[in-house]
Amino acid sequence: MTDHTTHGASRRDVAYLGGGCFWCIEAMLRELAGVLDLAPGYAGGIRPDPTYEEVCTGRTGHAEIVRVGFDPDILPYADLLRIFFTLHDPTTPDRQGADVGTQYRSVIFCTDAAQERAARAVRDEIAASGLWPDPIVTEIRPLERFYEAEPYHHDYFAKHPERGYCVAVISPKVAKVRRLFHDRLALVRRV
16 A cells, blocks of 8 residues: 655655654654655544544544655655654653643554554664663554645644744754754755
């Protein structure tokens, strides 16, 4: 089920990642070379076609996630996962910082068996590295269905960098990407 379509001259695969607020994950991953497109959304729950307000109650079972279209020749799936595990805290069940609830859990939704094997291998590699002192609790599970978030969530940080949450929470995370992965940034960010 991995999408190997072409995007111009690029190959295109898709990953589905959740690590807290989807505004944060989208803003951080947007910085990386090889990321072709991003869409915030919901997955892993029981309610069909959930709204943001419903997901925020924590009763739908959905996580806030980001669909990541990427060029595996520039950003291999395993490298994307290594970066993902570095950018959020995969040791805190159902929370990232002050964002608390099942919708903020750390999760990788896999589209096929190869993605699942890679996700488990990278999770085990990160756990063995000692990067995080506590056990990693990231869920790794098959993707059943992705529900794209409402349009106002797309590119939220880029559209609203002055808002309090963006200044206090997202800006430092974007700065972390730029600091830790300066050699993996999109060309426009290297200037």
